[in-house]
Amino acid sequence: MTPGLVVFVGAGPGAADLITLRGARALAHADVVLFDALTDPALRDIAPRARWVHVGKRGFEDSTQQAAINALLVKHAQTGQTVVRLKGGDPSVFGRLEEELEALADAGIACEVVPGVTAALAAAADSQRPLTRRGTGRSVSLSTAMTRESELRSSRTADTEVFYMAGKQLAALARRLLAAGWSSQTPVSVVSRAGWLDSLQSDHSVASLGHAAMLHAGRPSVVTVGVGALPVAGQPPIGRLPTAVQRPLETRRHELAQTKP
Amino acid sequence: MTPGLVVFVGAGPGAADLITLRGARALAHADVVLFDALTDPALRDIAPRARWVHVGKRGFEDSTQQAAINALLVKHAQTGQTVVRLKGGDPSVFGRLEEELEALADAGIACEVVPGVTAALAAAADSQRPLTRRGTGRSVSLSTAMTRESELRSSRTADTEVFYMAGKQLAALARRLLAAGWSSQTPVSVVSRAGWLDSLQSDHSVASLGHAAMLHAGRPSVVTVGVGALPVAGQPPIGRLPTAVQRPLETRRHELAQTKP
Numbered sequence: 001m002t003p004g005l006v007v008f009v010g011a012g013p014g015a016a017d018l019i020t021l022r023g024a025r026a027l028a029h030a031d032v033v034l035f036d037a038l039t040d041p042a043l044r045d046i047a048p049r050a051r052w053v054h055v056g057k058r059g060f061e062d063s064t065q066q067a068a069i070n071a072l073l074v075k076h077a078q079t080g081q082t083v084v085r086l087k088g089g090d091p092s093v094f095g096r097l098e099e100e101l102e103a104l105a106d107a108g109i110a111c112e113v114v115p116g117v118t119a120a121l122a123a124a125a126d127s128q129r130p131l132t133r134r135g136t137g138r139s140v141s142l143s144t145a146m147t148r149e150s151e152l153r154s155s156r157t158a159d160t161e162v163f164y165m166a167g168k169q170l171a172a173l174a175r176r177l178l179a180a181g182w183s184s185q186t187p188v189s190v191v192s193r194a195g196w197l198d199s200l201q202s203d204h205s206v207a208s209l210g211h212a213a214m215l216h217a218g219r220p221s222v223v224t225v226g227v228g229a230l231p232v233a234g235q236p237p238i239g240r241l242p243t244a245v246q247r248p249l250e251t252r253r254h255e256l257a258q259t260k261p
Numbered sequence: 262m263t264p265g266l267v268v269f270v271g272a273g274p275g276a277a278d279l280i281t282l283r284g285a286r287a288l289a290h291a292d293v294v295l296f297d298a299l300t301d302p303a304l305r306d307i308a309p310r311a312r313w314v315h316v317g318k319r320g321f322e323d324s325t326q327q328a329a330i331n332a333l334l335v336k337h338a339q340t341g342q343t344v345v346r347l348k349g350g351d352p353s354v355f356g357r358l359e360e361e362l363e364a365l366a367d368a369g370i371a372c373e374v375v376p377g378v379t380a381a382l383a384a385a386a387d388s389q390r391p392l393t394r395r396g397t398g399r400s401v402s403l404s405t406a407m408t409r410e411s412e413l414r415s416s417r418t419a420d421t422e423v424f425y426m427a428g429k430q431l432a433a434l435a436r437r438l439l440a441a442g443w444s445s446q447t448p449v450s451v452v453s454r455a456g457w458l459d460s461l462q463s464d465h466s467v468a469s470l471g472h473a474a475m476l477h478a479g480r481p482s483v484v485t486v487g488v489g490a491l492p493v494a495g496q497p498p499i500g501r502l503p504t505a506v507q508r509p510l511e512t513r514r515h516e517l518a519q520t521k522p
Contacts, residue, residue, distance in 0.1 A: 092385035105495035124353035143400035157418030234366035
């Protein structure tokens with residue numbers, strides 16, 4: 001039997017229409033789709049003939065679960081099927097891609113990786129706050145607020161720093177940011193459910209970042225610190241802390257949808 | 262007259278099929294598309310009814326040119342048209358988005374930003390080298406090798422650092438990396454024309470990075486330094502310097518295309 005193929009596809013931050021055309025085409029050709037949690041059900045419409053297998057991992061997945069996913073990938077590919085491994089965001093950024101590529105290399109199975117929109121980019125787009133700024137914002141760093149050992153990390157290494165998966169740890173992240181040398185008045189933008197119609201953005205400072213926790217509770221959040229958190233000059237002002245103001249981001253998207261029939 | 266709308270769309274790294282579905286839909290609804298150089302002509306098929314206006318900027322664009330682009334955006338939107346401003350990669354990363362958003366805010370014109378795949382992600386996908394690695398690669402930084410003042414910068418701030426627009430300055434970048442504290446044996450992966458069928462990847466060390474210049478001459482390149490430059494364990498070995506080995510990346514993509522009729 002001809003061995004199958006595994007295509008890793010970045011689904012983007014969640015909403016189905018932020019997948020790439022190449023990713024959508026891979027889905028349309030898939031026999032099996034292995035997917036995590038947090039995926040827009042509308043993605044299923046792109047791959048109606050595929051078998052969808054939920055292998056959801058959330059937060060601190062354990063190695064047993066990863067081994068099971070690796071084994072499933074190999075098993076399906078070895079029966080000659082075209083397997084799409086659908087990952088949130090971009091597969092190469094906090095996607096645990098390495099372990100799965102290793103398992104497939106060990107089994108001699110060909111792979112393809114289709115990139116996707118990582119959450120930091122969707123948060124910047126929704127909030128219209130570019131991560132790089134002329135003259136002042138020349139570097140961007142992406143990191144998780146938590147290490148594998150559940151130890152909260154922070155740093156001050158780039159003009160703009162974006163933290164993934166910081167949701168429940170915002171007050172602790174703020175303390176670490178101060179310890180890393182960021183001033184208490186450094187602007188911080190928190191965006192939850194980036195890319196979705198109900199995306200929310202709020203403005204904070206490092207000192208008051210903890211206030212964002214309740215606002216974005218239960219919603220996947222991205223925390224942007226530094227120059228890239230600032231609103232663009234001339235844009236409508238957004239309310240300031242201590243009353244973090246929610247900014248409904250769906251407005252512009254609805255306008256867009258209604259622009260043309 | 263109802264004012265128009267400007268939609269900034271990240272086209273991805275170049276190949277038309279790396280645009281998002283949302284970006285493609287915005288193109289399909291556009292009256293006018295303002296685009297830069299380096300864009301896949303196949304994108305035009307997505308917006309056949311739009312007027313395509315080339316506002317190409319390359320390298321060190323001057324402020325005069327930026328002002329002209331700003332004025333064009335405002336002019337077209339003020340006549341009630343739906344304008345797509347198509348940008349390579351992601352608009353929020355090295356896309357000069359801030360200036361254009363400011364000009365539109367000043368004119369009171371509504372905007373939307375659709376994120377895209379930034380080049381670092383496409384390079385990681387093509388080379389199957391995840392930017393984050395379990396335990397060892399927890400942070401990624403994105404920066405340009407050149408500042409606006411054409412002064413070459415480098416740093417050692419994250420486990421993996423990705424440099425954009427380093428093409429002609431690789432030997433100089435290597436010297437700066439050494440000065441920033443990276444060891445001469447640090448792995449470096451260079452990918453040019455990421456996301457395209459003729460994408461090329463080569464392996465180097467910081468010490469020998471200069472050798473990549475001829476190999477990738479004239480092709481937009483991304484330089485990845487550190488943990489994220491390492492091949493995944495078990496994957497077929499890639500030739501080592503001093504004879505930088507070109508790795509044809511189209512192979513897997515052709516396999517994929519032929520998998521299904």
